[in-house]
Amino acid sequence: IENMKQPRLIVEGTVTGRVQEMLQELGSSPLGQGYNVFVKRVSVDGMTTLALHLDLPLSGKDRKYGISGKLVLNGNNLRILQQDLALEKIRGELFFTNHDLNGKNLKAHLLDSPVIVNVTPDTVDGISSTAIRISGLKNLIRKVGADNPATKLLSGNSSWDITLQIRDPEGRGKPPRVSARLNSSLKGLKVDLPYPIGKSADSVRQLVIELKHAEKPGEPIFIRYGDVFQALLFQSAGEKAQGGIQGAIRFGTDRPVLPVRPVLHVSGELSRFALAEWLQLASDMRQRDQGRQKVELDFTAELLDISGYTMQEVGIRSEQAGSIWNFHLSGPSVRGQVQFTPAIDESDTVSINLEHLRLGKADNGIQQVSANMPRPGSFPQLQVSVKKLVYDNTYLGQLDLNTVNDPGGITAEKLHLYSDLLKVYASGRWTDRDGRQKTELDAEFEGSNIGKLLTRFGYEESVHKGKLRGKASVKWDGAPAEFSITGLQGEVSLLIRDGRLLEVEPGAGRVFGLLTLDTLQRRLSLDFSDLFKKGFDFKRMEGDFSLIDGDAYTSDFFIEGPAARIEISGRTGLTAKDYDQLIAVIPNVSTTLPIAGAIAVNPAVGVALLVADQVFSNQTNRVESITRKEYTVTGSWDNPDIERVERIRYKNKARELFFEEE
Numbered sequence: 001i002e003n004m005k006q007p008r009l010i011v012e013g014t015v016t017g018r019v020q021e022m023l024q025e026l027g028s029s030p031l032g033q034g035y036n037v038f039v040k041r042v043s044v045d046g047m048t049t050l051a052l053h054l055d056l057p058l059s060g061k062d063r064k065y066g067i068s069g070k071l072v073l074n075g076n077n078l079r080i081l082q083q084d085l086a087l088e089k090i091r092g093e094l095f096f097t098n099h100d101l102n103g104k105n106l107k108a109h110l111l112d113s114p115v116i117v118n119v120t121p122d123t124v125d126g127i128s129s130t131a132i133r134i135s136g137l138k139n140l141i142r143k144v145g146a147d148n149p150a151t152k153l154l155s156g157n158s159s160w161d162i163t164l165q166i167r168d169p170e171g172r173g174k175p176p177r178v179s180a181r182l183n184s185s186l187k188g189l190k191v192d193l194p195y196p197i198g199k200s201a202d203s204v205r206q207l208v209i210e211l212k213h214a215e216k217p218g219e220p221i222f223i224r225y226g227d228v229f230q231a232l233l234f235q236s237a238g239e240k241a242q243g244g245i246q247g248a249i250r251f252g253t254d255r256p257v258l259p260v261r262p263v264l265h266v267s268g269e270l271s272r273f274a275l276a277e278w279l280q281l282a283s284d285m286r287q288r289d290q291g292r293q294k295v296e297l298d299f300t301a302e303l304l305d306i307s308g309y310t311m312q313e314v315g316i317r318s319e320q321a322g323s324i325w326n327f328h329l330s331g332p333s334v335r336g337q338v339q340f341t342p343a344i345d346e347s348d349t350v351s352i353n354l355e356h357l358r359l360g361k362a363d364n365g366i367q368q369v370s371a372n373m374p375r376p377g378s379f380p381q382l383q384v385s386v387k388k389l390v391y392d393n394t395y396l397g398q399l400d401l402n403t404v405n406d407p408g409g410i411t412a413e414k415l416h417l418y419s420d421l422l423k424v425y426a427s428g429r430w431t432d433r434d435g436r437q438k439t440e441l442d443a444e445f446e447g448s449n450i451g452k453l454l455t456r457f458g459y460e461e462s463v464h465k466g467k468l469r470g471k472a473s474v475k476w477d478g479a480p481a482e483f484s485i486t487g488l489q490g491e492v493s494l495l496i497r498d499g500r501l502l503e504v505e506p507g508a509g510r511v512f513g514l515l516t517l518d519t520l521q522r523r524l525s526l527d528f529s530d531l532f533k534k535g536f537d538f539k540r541m542e543g544d545f546s547l548i549d550g551d552a553y554t555s556d557f558f559i560e561g562p563a564a565r566i567e568i569s570g571r572t573g574l575t576a577k578d579y580d581q582l583i584a585v586i587p588n589v590s591t592t593l594p595i596a597g598a599i600a601v602n603p604a605v606g607v608a609l610l611v612a613d614q615v616f617s618n619q620t621n622r623v624e625s626i627t628r629k630e631y632t633v634t635g636s637w638d639n640p641d642i643e644r645v646e647r648i649r650y651k652n653k654a655r656e657l658f659f660e661e662e
Contacts, residue, residue: 077089111140312333
């Protein structure tokens, strides 16, 4: 004893025994007040060696005890009481004083995954605590979520870190406060969910999960998923909740607010929302939980994507009435209601009633974001009524669509489109056989003014007036939204009456992309200046087209007018945007002879012309063989090459025309 006035007892020694008993003895003594809370929250099995140093004052009013030492852990197991968490096979040294615990780079196993554990003193909100930090955990999803169907949407593996904070209780008789925090970059883990939650295995998305009061049952769990969303979630209680999840998910950076009702409330702002894919996922989840989960939506999407078709700035609200979902859509692109009615033994039904709908084209990248696109077998039956439909800035009119489902696919019994310029009456079928999808469409259509209709679809008015009738029977591989000119197969028939081909600027006269009228007219104006200089009136424009692998073939397309007949055959490349056609022009000789005017001015000349007209009328085929001119059209749509086909000239046209050979 160095100072007899203030005597102190120093005790040093080594003890071997059970870890739990040693910790309890130290924690319950005045020497271990600093980590007593930690001792009461854990259970440790196995043997250990304790190296102890005690510094005990023997006199004085203000006695300050000193304790320090270390525990040597050699394969021990530690369990957090009231939590399903256990560290196994711990190896390393745990140091302690009368104030805290400290252990660096302890090796252990958690959920059969090797981890590194660090135990350090900490301070949270001014309160002393012990922090246990576990890093390098690999098997969290596979072990914790083994019985959860949602884990089927996750594949791969990612590294997780866990932090436990154990603090002093708020008062005597109350349990110590414990908070838990999990975080991961999710690198290596694929999330097979629609945008914006889905991610590839190579991408990084910081996920944080926090439970501030693990000692209190029913406390909400806070989740932050990168900058995508934040959430407060907990298991609902009571009969009305029926075991579902209650809480709030808010997209964006604002913190969510818990709803008063026992529902899952989703709000915030999204850059894009893939409606069809999320509805499919909701349908799958509903089948698993028998409709127990109640969800309310109230968010805005800058871009709403429905199987490749887009709407801008859409507000979405929803509520549930029993098992029925009611959606309210609002914004410059859409306004109306959507009702989702689930069925037990049959297909679900979606009823859509909209005042207006303005759809745009989604770029290819967006359409390929997720593999959760619905298939015919999981797609709901549709009842659609849209009073005003606009697609790609083109007004299409009113849309009515009814579909029915059967084991082989989906049949569109009614697909009607009505506007002032175009009416379409169609039906179709979407099938999925052996994993291969196919879409078939049969349609009849009519238009009151083909010229104005072309203008509405973005073409220069290369045709004036003209009444349109036609029909089409086409098919393509894939879903309806995967329509592609390249893969289109089928037949199209067109008939246009009583119109006029106008003089147009270069590049503007490709009606339907099937013929190049602007370049053709300029060439014909040179060869037939009296017939085509100011355009060309026609009584009938008609033909049939076969669509094969991105090309349109015709052998009977013609334009019939008072002045001439134009016949077109060959190929139009709808994908390559090129031509390989033969065009024949046959002037109408009789109509070019001004008989009536000649009789009025000079009867003698008029009679002569009348006789000539009758002679020409009786020799129509031979006249056509002389006046007929043919052209080849090849090259690109933008710069086609039109070449005259030279014909053998008769040495004596008059003799060939008027006299039979003996």
